[in-house]
Amino acid sequence: MTIRQDEAIILRTRDYRESDRLITFFSRSQGQLTGIAKGARRSKKRFVHTLEPLSHVLITYADRSSSGLVRIDASELKNGFIELRNDVTRLGYASLSCEVVLEMSPERQANPTLFALLNHYLKELGGKGEPENSSFLFLVRMLSLSGYAPNLQKCLRCGRDSTSAQGWFFSISQGGLLCGNHRPGGKVYLLSLGTVMLLRQAQQLPLGKVWRLRFHRKSRDECRFLLLDLVRHHLEKDLKSLKLLYQIGALEVTNSSVNP
Ligand SMILES: [Zn+2]
Known part of the structure; x- marks a missing residue:
């Protein structure tokens, strides 16, 4: 049995048996893990409200076995992000990021860069960051870190450089840009050059x-x-946390994608 201490962000909690809780967290050095917090339902004292999404x-x-559940022995709060919990829009975007990390990061695969991204993003959301703007930046980086970086350099068909035209199509199924001569079938997304360049910077800075x-x-x-549909396309399912964002009107703006 190995005892570890690591920084982590709590992604999800569920009640388990009569008095325990199952806690899924993203740790800096071991990636996503799920652990059992014994007695966490019965005695609030033991973990002093630290095991909240x-x-x-510091966990x-x-x-025991390098697979399956770990046993959570102690947890010390470093940042509870209180300011996120008091603002429903910020909370909605924060919950979305936790769900995306939960669904897109494989268990027990270390990814310290992803830990840093999630931590930076939650701080940004809790501070001055405009929630939707910050969420775009998070999603672009998250897609890149998961190996699904959209190709924004050139037309996937003819190789024309993306700086050479003002308007582009984005194909989710092909994962990149197509020029006006190679407009794809199915649902496409229109992107102006300004947006393409912003997304490229978001990938690189x-x-x-x-x-x-x-x-x-x-x-x-x-x-x-576009970004939400890219995530949903790779996950092959919808995201539960979007429901809250729809309910509060954060996503009630015209979809710029067009059908043929
Ligand atoms: Zn082309």
């Missing part, structure tokens, strides 16, 4: 600087459903 904690756990990028109205309308 979104919380950034101590016992790993160092993590500490990426949050400065601003999506103005046109780029927002173009990206809103």
Whole structure:
């Protein structure tokens, strides 16, 4: 049995048996893990409310077999992101990011860069960051870190450079741009050159600087459903946390995709 202590962000909690809870967390050095917190339902004292979704904690756990559940022994709060919990829009976008990490990151696959991304993003959301703008930046980086970076350099068919035209189509199924001469069939997304360049910068800038990028109205309308649909396409399922964003009207803007 190995005892580890690691920074982690809590992604999901579920009640388990009479008095326990199952906690899924993303740790800095071991990636996504699920652990059992014995007695967490009966005694609030033991973990002092640290095992709540979104919380950034220092967690101590016992790993028996390098597979299956770990046993959570202790948890110390580093950042509870209180400011996210008091604002329903910020909470909606924060919950979306936790669900995306939960669904897209394989269990027990270390990804310290993804841990840093999620932690930076939650801080940004809890601070001055405009929620939707920050969520676009998070989703672009998340897709890249998961191996699904959209191809924004050139037309997938003819190789024409993306800086050479003002308007582009994006094909979700092909994962990249197509020029006006190679408009794809099925549902396509229109992207202006400005949006393409913003998305490219979002993929490339160092993590500490990426949050400065601003999506103005046109780029927002173009990206809103594109990024979510890319995630849903790779997961092959819908995201539960979108329901809250729809309920509060955060996603009630015209879809810029067009059908043939
Ligand atoms: Zn082309």
